[in-house]
Amino acid sequence: xxxxxxxxxxxxxxxxxxxxxxxxxxxxxxxxxxxxxxxxxxxxxxxxxxxxxxxxxxxxxxxxxxxxxxxxxxxxxxxxxxxxxxxxxxxxxxxxxxxxxxxxxxxxxxxxxxxxxxxxxxxxxxxxxxxxxxxxxxxxxxxxxxxxxxxxxxxxxxxxxxxxxxxxxxxxxxxxxxxxxxxxxxxxxxxxxxxxxx
Numbered sequence: 001x002x003x004x005x006x007x008x009x010x011x012x013x014x015x016x017x018x019x020x021x022x023x024x025x026x027x028x029x030x031x032x033x034x035x036x037x038x039x040x041x042x043x044x045x046x047x048x049x050x051x052x053x054x055x056x057x058x059x060x061x062x063x064x065x066x067x068x069x070x071x072x073x074x075x076x077x078x079x080x081x082x083x084x085x086x087x088x089x090x091x092x093x094x095x096x097x098x099x100x101x102x103x104x105x106x107x108x109x110x111x112x113x114x115x116x117x118x119x120x121x122x123x124x125x126x127x128x129x130x131x132x133x134x135x136x137x138x139x140x141x142x143x144x145x146x147x148x149x150x151x152x153x154x155x156x157x158x159x160x161x162x163x164x165x166x167x168x169x170x171x172x173x174x175x176x177x178x179x180x181x182x183x184x185x186x187x188x189x190x191x192x193x194x195x196x197x198x
Contacts, residue, residue, distance in 0.1 A: 029116045030155035031177060034087025035075060039157065039179035041084040046077055068175075069111060071104060080189045085182035091173040098139025101171045102149070105164040108175065109151050112162060122151040142166045157181060 033039050037046050043062060047054070052064035052075060060079040067073060071093045078086035091108075095101055113119065128146040131137035141147040148165040161176045179186075 030158050031116075031160075032155075032157045033179075034077065034084065034177045037077070037084055037087075039084055039182055042082050043077070043079045043084075046084060050077075069108060071108075078186075080182065080185050083182060083185070085179050085186045087177045089175040091175070093173075095139075095171075098143050098171060099136065101139055101142065101164060101173060105149055105162065105173055108173070109162055112151070112153065112160070112175075116153050116155075116160065120152045120154055122149065124149055139171065143169045143171050155180075 033041065035050070037049070043057075043060070047057070047062060050062075050064055052066040055063040055065050055074065057063070062077045062079070064075045064077075065072070066075055068089060068091075071091050073092060074090040076088045076090065077084060078088070091104065093101075093104060095104075109119075109122065125148045126132055126141075126146065127148075128141075128144075131141040131146065138147060142149070142164060143166040145165070145167040148163060150164075151162045153160040157180055159176075159178045159180060161178070162173075163176070164171070164173045166172060
């Protein structure tokens with residue numbers, strides 16, 4: 001290989017590597033789907049192969065009950081035009097001590113770090129900062145909707161978002177896997193549904 005060709009190849013490799021790092025995750029670790037099912041998989045194929053207990057299926061959503069790291073979850077597959085476009089784990093664990101939800105969040109986040117590598121960062125999103133200086137009240141702040149905690153991983157085909165949020169004194173934690181390639185299809189379908197409901 002001639003020197004200019006090697007130089008051009010080195011530049012291309014550097015561009016690809018810098019792009020993958022800017023996404024926040026090692027692109028080789030991209031899950032390219034949800035629970036082993038690649039983006040675009042049909043609803044029938046998912047239902048034939050999913051090992052967890054089926055809870056229900058309706059309007060392009062199929063839900064299964066299972067457990068992640070000792071926490072009960074509802075795993076929900078989202079289909080548009082019979083193509084898998086998103087998957088969401090809804091964590092069902094209930095705590096009386098609201099700060100324990102933060103412990104759950106950081107435990108799951110650390111497992112995701114181990115599996116997928118670096119994230120784009122964890123954000124503490126304050127709508128109202130009354131309890132910002134009092135960490136003992138952060139769980140309560142989340143339950144009021146004053147605070148949300150979000151960590152994201154970005155890959156070539158998949159966006160992963162772990163979110164701890166709340167409202168009306170209830171706390172929720174979700175882990176979402178979303179297809180980047182099918183995002184326009186999902187957005188268009190959501191828009192059409194909204195227009196239909198007007």
